[in-house]
Amino acid sequence: MVNAPVGGALHQYRIPAISILALAIALALPMQAQAAGTRAGSTISNTASASYDAGGGTQTIDSNKVDLRVDELLDVTVDSSDPADVPTTPGATAQLLTFSVTNNGNGEESFALSTIANGGGDDYDPTVTQIYIDNGDGVFDANTDTLYTPGANDPTLDPDKSVTIFVLSTTPGGVGDGNRGTVSLVAAAKTGTGAPGTSFAGQGDGGGDAVVGSTGADGQDQGAYVVSAATVSLVKSAVIVDPFGGSEPVPGATITYTIVATVAGSGAVNGLAITDNIPADTSYIASSITLGGTGLTDAADADAGDYNGTRVNVALGTVAGGQTRTVTFRTKID
Amino acid sequence: MRLFFLAFAAAILPGQALAANQVALDNNVFVERVSTDATGKQRVLLEEPKVVVPGDRLVFVLNYRNASAQPADKFVITNPLPAAVRFADAGDTRPFVSIDGGKTWGLLPEMTVRQADGTVRAAQPGDVTHIRWAFQKPIPAGGTGKLMFRGVVK
Numbered sequence: 131m132v133n134a135p136v137g138g139a140l141h142q143y144r145i146p147a148i149s150i151l152a153l154a155i156a157l158a159l160p161m162q163a164q165a166a167g168t169r170a171g172s173t174i175s176n177t178a179s180a181s182y183d184a185g186g187g188t189q190t191i192d193s194n195k196v197d198l199r200v201d202e203l204l205d206v207t208v209d210s211s212d213p214a215d216v217p218t219t220p221g222a223t224a225q226l227l228t229f230s231v232t233n234n235g236n237g238e239e240s241f242a243l244s245t246i247a248n249g250g251g252d253d254y255d256p257t258v259t260q261i262y263i264d265n266g267d268g269v270f271d272a273n274t275d276t277l278y279t280p281g282a283n284d285p286t287l288d289p290d291k292s293v294t295i296f297v298l299s300t301t302p303g304g305v306g307d308g309n310r311g312t313v314s315l316v317a318a319a320k321t322g323t324g325a326p327g328t329s330f331a332g333q334g335d336g337g338g339d340a341v342v343g344s345t346g347a348d349g350q351d352q353g354a355y356v357v358s359a360a361t362v363s364l365v366k367s368a369v370i371v372d373p374f375g376g377s378e379p380v381p382g383a384t385i386t387y388t389i390v391a392t393v394a395g396s397g398a399v400n401g402l403a404i405t406d407n408i409p410a411d412t413s414y415i416a417s418s419i420t421l422g423g424t425g426l427t428d429a430a431d432a433d434a435g436d437y438n439g440t441r442v443n444v445a446l447g448t449v450a451g452g453q454t455r456t457v458t459f460r461t462k463i464d
Numbered sequence: 465m466r467l468f469f470l471a472f473a474a475a476i477l478p479g480q481a482l483a484a485n486q487v488a489l490d491n492n493v494f495v496e497r498v499s500t501d502a503t504g505k506q507r508v509l510l511e512e513p514k515v516v517v518p519g520d521r522l523v524f525v526l527n528y529r530n531a532s533a534q535p536a537d538k539f540v541i542t543n544p545l546p547a548a549v550r551f552a553d554a555g556d557t558r559p560f561v562s563i564d565g566g567k568t569w570g571l572l573p574e575m576t577v578r579q580a581d582g583t584v585r586a587a588q589p590g591d592v593t594h595i596r597w598a599f600q601k602p603i604p605a606g607g608t609g610k611l612m613f614r615g616v617v618k
Contacts, residue, residue, distance in 0.1 A: 167518025168548040168618050174516070178526050178543035180489045182536035182603070193491035193526065200548065200617065203517040236518050341517045 169289065170202035170237030171336015202237035202334030204319040205343035208351040211294065215310060215356035218256075219397060221303040225256070226270055227353035229295045229315040233287035235343060237335025240286040240320040243278055245297055245313050249352070253309035256299035256355055261315075264294035284320060297353065307359035307395040307451075318348035360395035360451045362402060383463045385412065388456065395451040402446040404457050411464050418460035419444065486532030487603075489541065496521040496614075516617050522549060526611045528603070535602035541611060542566075542596045549615035551592035557611050562594040563587050569596060 168174070178193040211228040218225045233239055245258045261278040262270060263285055275296065276283060285293045297313055305311070321340045322330045324347065334340035372383040379385075389404055408414045419426040419435040421444055426435030435444045435457075444457045494510040501507060510523060526543065530536045544566065545551055551561070560569040563577065575587035597611055 172548060174546045174548045174617065176491060176493055176524060176543070176546050176549075178489055178491050178541055180487065180528060180539065180541045182487055182539040184487065184530075184532055184534040184536045188538070189487075191487060191489055193489040196491055196493045198493060198513055198522075199515045201515045201517045203519070338515055343517070343519075 167203065167236045167289075168200045169336070170200055170235070170334050170340075171338060172200045174198040174200060199338050200236070200336075201338040202239070202321070202336065202340040203235045203343040204237075204239060204321055204323070204340055204347035205234035205345045206239070206241055206317050206319055206347060206349045207232050207234055207345060208315050208317050208349040210315075210351045210353040212353050215354045217358040217397075218301045218311075218355040220301060220305050220357060220359055222301045224259070224298045225301055225355055227297040227299070227313055227315075227355070228270070229297065229351060229353065230292050231285065231287070231295055231315075231317045231349075232292040233289055234345065235319070235347075236289050237340070238286060238288050239335065240284045241317040242280060242284050242320055243295060244280070244316045244318075246316060246350070247299070247311070247313045249312060249314055252312040252354065254302055254305045254311045254357075256301060256311040256313050258297060258299050258313055260298045262296040262298070264296065266294075268294050270296045299355070301355060301357065305357045305359075307357055307361075307397065309357040310354050311357075312352050312354045314350045314352045316348060316350040321347070323347040358395075358397035360393050360397040360399045360449075362399055362449075363392045363394070364404070365390045365392070366406075379463060381463050384415070384460055385463065386458060386460045388458045391446065391449070391455045391457070393449045393451050393453050398448055398450040400448045402449050402455075403443060404446065404455075405441055405443045406459070407441045408461055412461035413464055414442070415460040415462055418458075420458045421446075422456055486530065486534075487536050487539075488529045488531060490527040490529075492525045492527070494523040494525065496523060518617050520617045521552070522615050522617065524613050524615065527608065528611070529608045530603045530605060533605050535604050536607075537602040539599040539603050540596060542594060543613070544594050545592060545615065548618050550618050551589045551595070552614040552616055553589065554595060554611075554613035557597060557613070559611075559613070560596045560598060561592045562596070563591040564593065566594045569594075 175195055175197050177195045179190060181188055181190045209230045211230050216225065216227060231241060243261055247258050248255045262275040263278050265274045287293060295315060297315055299313060321333050324342050326342050326344050326346060328342040330340040332339060366387060366389045369386045370377045370379050370383050372378045372380050389406065391404060393399055414437055417428055419442055421434055426433045428437040430436040442459045446455050449455060495513040495516055497509045497511055499507050499509060526541060528541065561572050562569050563575055572587055576584045577587050577591055578584050595613055
């Protein structure tokens with residue numbers, strides 16, 4: 131093929147149609163991902179002009195004008211906004227997942243929202259109770275955000291705009307520590323979905339057609355909960371010291387009780403308290419309660435322990451998994 | 465819809481209504497659509513679109529014809545790029561381009577863009593605002609030709 135001189139073209143130069151080679155090269159170029167792009171309903175007009183001198187001075191002519199209407203491209207993406215699995219506990223309600231839905235098309239479009247909680251690949255199925263549409267602050271608040279009702283208030287987005295969606299779920303009571311449950315949020319263009327290239331005549335924003343884009347006009351992404359539970363086990367032991375230096379349970383012998391509370395799991399227990407009644411025929415020895423080796427008073431006061439005449443109580447509060455608490459107290463055999 | 469399968473070169477396109485001047489410039493826009501046949505082979509079809517969507521690849525074809533009895537000298541064809549079209553390439557036709565709305569012209573590989581932070585980068589096809597072909601020889605009486613460029617709907 132003859133190269134035209136720099137910046138020009140020979141008049142007898144023929145472009146042999148569009149060469150197959152050139153087309154092949156063009157097709158090898160990666161297609162750039164389009165953001166919203168030219169707004170649906172707009173018109174692309176092209177006109178060329180030529181100037182020349184045929185002996186009578188410079189003349190200028192215009193070509194015919196070609197108008198192309200830009201149709202609506204239907205594209206949407208959904209992204210989970212949670213940076214990691216959201217901790218939950220067995221039986222917990224209103225557990226929050228956050229998503230963002232983006233209109234990647236070039237027209238105003240409404241999107242139907244739905245969830246998939248039984249998609250597999252996890253340990254349990256959360257029960258989705260509500261979907262809320264954010265009021266724009268990105269923070270869930272049931273009082274200011276809008277409860278989503280399919281078909282009634284489907285979010286409508288301008289091209290390139292996003293909306294934050296909150297999904298609330300209940301965690302089943304029977305799940306175990308470390309179990310994962312996933313929920314996918316699905317957004318589908320109301321005009322229609324399908325294989326890329328599917329066309330919906332006359333239904334596009336701006337009066338043209340609507341054409342399904344590369345996303346299939348629906349999108350989804352998955353968020354996940356992880357159960358963070360804890361279990362408590364108590365082990366109680368007793369050591370007897372009799373007045374004669376032995377270990378016989380005789381009157382006057384002292385019994386030292388040791389209760390070890392062990393919390394296991396990735397979660398924590400709240401409001402943990404150890405209560406033990408003083409056995410019959412024994413008497414509590416005043417001021418003998420210890421927690422982790424430190425003495426506690428018998429009064430119900432600022433420290434964690436108290437004795438009310440019939441039982442010993444030590445309030446341990448919140449204890450995280452992997453920790454132990456050791457409580458001791460002493461009694462004397464009557 | 466008319467389909468052109470890689471062979472519309474022979475088509476003699478009707479010129480403009482010719483008034484006093486006898487040079488005509490005819491403008492056609494096609495969209496490249498790729499179809500894959502049963503054997504997995506890709507075929508490129510050029511369609512005359514009525515509608516397009518963002519991402520469509522357009523082929524702009526300009527046919528010129530000197531129908532007068534005189535040669536046309538200093539022949540220059542200028543095509544401002546529609547705002548919604550990003551220039552891709554001009555095949556082998558090596559046009560001058562402008563990246564500043566038609567004020568200055570040059571060959572794309574030799575042009576640079578000064579960015580907001582003061583640095584200079586090479587001009588990209590997406591910077592092009594106008595395309596121009598300046599012919600170095602007169603077009604003889606009866607001479608015809610064809611120019612093309614490609615763009616992508618933004």
